[in-house]
Amino acid sequence: MADINRQRKVEDRIQQTVARLLERRIKDPRLGFVTVTDVRVTGDLQHATIFYTVLGSADEAAKSAKALESAKGLIRSEVGKALGIRLTPTIDFQADSLPQAAASIEDALLRARKADEKLAQVAKNAEYAGGEDPYKRAEEE
Numbered sequence: 001m002a003d004i005n006r007q008r009k010v011e012d013r014i015q016q017t018v019a020r021l022l023e024r025r026i027k028d029p030r031l032g033f034v035t036v037t038d039v040r041v042t043g044d045l046q047h048a049t050i051f052y053t054v055l056g057s058a059d060e061a062a063k064s065a066k067a068l069e070s071a072k073g074l075i076r077s078e079v080g081k082a083l084g085i086r087l088t089p090t091i092d093f094q095a096d097s098l099p100q101a102a103a104s105i106e107d108a109l110l111r112a113r114k115a116d117e118k119l120a121q122v123a124k125n126a127e128y129a130g131g132e133d134p135y136k137r138a139e140e141e
Contacts, residue, residue, distance in 0.1 A: 010083060011039040014048055017082040021075055030067040032060040037096045041089060048079075048089040051096040061095065068093045 019036045033055035040049045052068070054061040068075075072091055080088030 007041055007043065007045065010045055010085070010089075011041050011048075013083055014041070014050070014079055014089075015039040017079050018050055018075055021078055025078070026067075026071050026074070028067040028071060030063040031071075032056050032064045034064050034068070037098065045085065046087060046089055047092065049092045049094055051094055051098075053096050053099055065093065065095065 015036050015038070018039070022031065022034050022036070035053050035055070036050060037053055038051040040051070041047070052064075054064045072093070076088055076091045079091065
């Protein structure tokens with residue numbers, strides 16, 4: 001099991017290397033606007049999961065996923081050269097669901113904000129039921 005600091009350094013180096021490769025070296029026409037959002041490496045540094053997002057439609061995301069899978073060998077060999085460690089980790093690409101989750105949370109917050117504004121408008125024109133003080137006191141009787 002690797003030290004946590006070493007694991008983080010390996011993750012950062014993989015992210016930088018893959019981003020540079022996608023920008024400069026891989027010329028697959030199916031590859032859209034891909035952003036490497038995160039990299040997670042197992043504790044023994046044997047497997048790396050690379051999270052990415054694609055700017056565009058679902059069809060473009062599917063094409064980019066196929067392009068990444070076909071370039072996996074080249075990316076792994078370049079990552080191995082950049083890391084300089086004994087065993088190069090296997091690479092798995094996974095579409096990052098964080099943007100969709102953030103968008104759904106943003107929509108929920110917007111709906112809640114609109115409901116609060118509507119409730120504030122109703123409360124603004126509301127009146128007490130009965131009198132101002134509907135409670136009877138013993139001293140008044």
